[in-house]
Amino acid sequence: MNDLIQLKQLLSIPKDIVITSHRNPDGDAIGSSLALYHYLNKGGHTVHVIFPSEYPDFVAWLPDAAKILIHDIEPEDSERFLKRADIIFCLDYNSLERIDKMGEVIMSLNTTTVLIDHHLYPDAFADFSLSDTTASSTCELVYDFIELLNDKELIDLKISQCLYTGILTDTGSFKYSTSPKLFRIVAHLCELGIDNNIIQDLIFNSMEEKGLRLLGHCLINRMEILEEHQTGIISLSREDYEAFDIQRGDTEGIVNYLLKLKNVKVAALITEQPKIIKLSLRSKGDYSVQAIATKYFNGGGHKNASGGAVYGTLQGTVQKFKNILPEYQHQL
Numbered sequence: 001m002n003d004l005i006q007l008k009q010l011l012s013i014p015k016d017i018v019i020t021s022h023r024n025p026d027g028d029a030i031g032s033s034l035a036l037y038h039y040l041n042k043g044g045h046t047v048h049v050i051f052p053s054e055y056p057d058f059v060a061w062l063p064d065a066a067k068i069l070i071h072d073i074e075p076e077d078s079e080r081f082l083k084r085a086d087i088i089f090c091l092d093y094n095s096l097e098r099i100d101k102m103g104e105v106i107m108s109l110n111t112t113t114v115l116i117d118h119h120l121y122p123d124a125f126a127d128f129s130l131s132d133t134t135a136s137s138t139c140e141l142v143y144d145f146i147e148l149l150n151d152k153e154l155i156d157l158k159i160s161q162c163l164y165t166g167i168l169t170d171t172g173s174f175k176y177s178t179s180p181k182l183f184r185i186v187a188h189l190c191e192l193g194i195d196n197n198i199i200q201d202l203i204f205n206s207m208e209e210k211g212l213r214l215l216g217h218c219l220i221n222r223m224e225i226l227e228e229h230q231t232g233i234i235s236l237s238r239e240d241y242e243a244f245d246i247q248r249g250d251t252e253g254i255v256n257y258l259l260k261l262k263n264v265k266v267a268a269l270i271t272e273q274p275k276i277i278k279l280s281l282r283s284k285g286d287y288s289v290q291a292i293a294t295k296y297f298n299g300g301g302h303k304n305a306s307g308g309a310v311y312g313t314l315q316g317t318v319q320k321f322k323n324i325l326p327e328y329q330h331q332l
Contacts, residue, residue, distance in 0.1 A: 001128065001129065001130040003127075003128055004128075004148055006128075007114065007128045008149055010086075010112065011040075011087075011149070014044040014045050014046070015045050015046070015086040016045075016087075017040055017045045017046065017047045017089065018047075018050055018082055018089070019037055020089065020090055020106075021049075021091045021092050021099075022051075022052070022098040022099060023051070023053045023098060023100055024053055024248060025051050025053070025055045025092075026056075026170070027058075027166050027170065028092055028137045028138050028167075028170040029051070029091065029138070029166075030055050030059045030062060030068070030162075030166070031062065031169070032091045032116070032142045032163070032166050033051075033092075034049065034064060034065060034068075034162040035143075035162035036145075037049050038063065038158045038159045038162065042154050048067075048069060048081045048085075050068070050069045050081065050082065051068060052070075052072060052102055053071070054248055054249075055068065055249070056249025057206070058206050058252070059165060064158075071101065079102075079105050082105050082109070083105070083109065085111055086112065087113075088112070088114070089113075090114065090117070090125075091116050091117065092116075092119075092138040093117060094115075094119040094120070094122035094123060096125055112127050114127065114130075115128070115131060116141050117131050117138055117141070118131070118134075118137060118141060118302075119133065119301060120302065121300065130144065130148075134179075136167060136178060136179065137167050137169075137170035137177070138166065139163045139165070139166030139167045140167060140182055142163060143185050146159075155189075157192055157193045157194065160189040160194045163185075163189060164189050164199060167186065168203065169203065172256065173200070176304060215257070217240070218257075219257065222235055223258070225264065226325065229266065229322075230263055230264055230265040231264065231268070232261060232264045233267075233318060233321070234268070234269050234270070235269075235270045235314055235318050236270075236271045237272050238274075241272070251269065255268065255269035255280045256282060258282070265283060265284045265285065265287055266283050266284075266287055267281070267282040268280070270314065270318055270321065271314075275311075277311070277312055277313070277314055277317040278308075278309045279293065279307060279317070279321070280307050281306045281308070283303070285304075286303075287328070287331045288331065289301075289303070289305070289306045290303050290304075290306040292324060292328065293308040294306075294308075296308070296320070296324055297309065
């Protein structure tokens with residue numbers, strides 16, 4: 001991390017601190033933010049966590065999740081805390097565009113900013129940066145950050161639960177982006193008292209009935225397999241959203257079911273939003289969906305997990321995605 005000693009000096013005196021993460025926060029976003037929140041509280045800082053939009057229910061059990069401010073719901077309070085902050089942490093995103101109007105506020109300030117992130121091609125907007133694209137998750141990097149500050153002994157059960165949640169979800173239950181270093185971190189979190197069975201149950205076995213019915217609808221009625229391109233596509237229309245009362249977080253993880261198929265190497269969930277069409281892309285092995293998301297869909301992310309969005313129709317976007325696939329046939 002650049003200028004670590006200077007940052008450590010800044011944090012040696014209690015500060016007003018805001019922790020931010022991206023729109024539609026996932027397990028890594030909320031896990032890393034709350035882990036850092038609990039760590040900084042131990043240093044006597046006044047800390048607020050602010051997200052642009054609401055987080056999914058499967059992470060609502062995390063310690064102090066209820067204290068998170070949502071800019072979409074409480075814009076005035078959110079911006080007031082941002083404007084009075086001495087330090088703003090930017091977790092699990094590589095560009096201020098990922099936090100929408102909050103990013104515009106941060107750009108207008110002269111506040112010290114700290115980036116902790118594992119996505120490719122981070123913008124150069126932060127004063128301090130811990131960026132590692134080989135890391136499994138931002139939670140892994142928050143663990144590294146605490147260790148770099150020589151405060152590893154401050155990691156307690158609350159912090160461990162938050163970190164483990166982000167690691168577990170971003171690695172797909174340890175299927176992706178793992179390393180010997182990561183498992184050493186996880187071993188330490190286990191030694192601090194986390195219960196893997198309970199956390200797995202809270203995250204993966206807390207679906208409402210409509211969620212299971214939606215999954216069945218996606219797999220039976222909305223799934224298309226393109227054998228020649230080893231690709232699976234699930235598309236959801238506005239009518240699907242209305243019929244199943246789909247809310248934020250309800251489609252989380254659906255795209256991964258396509259990769260359970262032996263002959264599917266690329267998976268796409270394409271959904272019709274009120275103003276845009278969103279894509280969630282996944283892949284196996286060396287196939288880079290990040291390249292597709294960046295080049296054609298104004299997005300990005302990781303080699304095997306990326307997303308994007310375009311203006312247009314659902315049918316037109318699905319066809320555009322299909323037309324792109326021959327260009328990447330050599331990666332199969």
